[in-house]
Amino acid sequence: MPMFVDHSPPGQCIFCRLIAGEIPAALVHEDEHTIAFMDIGQVTPGHVLVATRRHAATLLETTPEEAAAVMRTVHGVAQAVQAAFDPPGLTLLQANGALGGQTVAHFHMHVVPRHAQDGISFTWPRQEPPPAVLADYAARLRAAL
Ligand code: 5GP
Ligand code: ZN
Numbered sequence: 001m002p003m004f005v006d007h008s009p010p011g012q013c014i015f016c017r018l019i020a021g022e023i024p025a026a027l028v029h030e031d032e033h034t035i036a037f038m039d040i041g042q043v044t045p046g047h048v049l050v051a052t053r054r055h056a057a058t059l060l061e062t063t064p065e066e067a068a069a070v071m072r073t074v075h076g077v078a079q080a081v082q083a084a085f086d087p088p089g090l091t092l093l094q095a096n097g098a099l100g101g102q103t104v105a106h107f108h109m110h111v112v113p114r115h116a117q118d119g120i121s122f123t124w125p126r127q128e129p130p131p132a133v134l135a136d137y138a139a140r141l142r143a144a145l
Pocket of ligand 1: 014018023025026037038039040041042049094095101102103104105
């Protein structure tokens with residue numbers, strides 16, 4: 001997991017500069033709330049980033065409208081990736097905070113075409129707590145919603 005996180009002030013982060021046209025990018029789509037462009041670090045061919053146009057560091061700083069708009073753009077980009085690259089699989093990844101795996105602190109989602117032996121792997125330390133623990137977790141979340 002990369003350790004560097006870009007904590008530039010809003011408007012000066014790498015994606016804000018890209019959105020402002022100050023640094024080049026291979027654009028895929030732009031609309032009122034979102035921008036889609038090729039990730040400079042292509043994990044697999046066709047790897048796209050979909051970001052909010054406004055600077056929001058993480059998902060928690062986006063408005064519901066921005067979050068929905070990003071997913072709408074991701075949906076369209078995913079259809080385009082499927083049509084143009086025809087991968088047998090597709091993974092969406094969205095990281096928040098350094099410990100969440102985020103390296104650029106401007107909200108974005110990865111659309112990653114997947115192939116056999118593409119070298120991408122996640123460890124997923126699965127546990128099965130008792131039902132009472134799950135019920136407690138759910139109650140805490142219902143109270144917080
Ligand atoms: P994160 O690690 O925050 O989920 O993803 C950040 C992504 O931004 C990385 O995959 C990285 O390759 C990409 N990236 C970083 N700087 C640039 C840039 O200047 N241009 C583009 N197109 N992508 C970038
Ligand atoms: Zn930004």
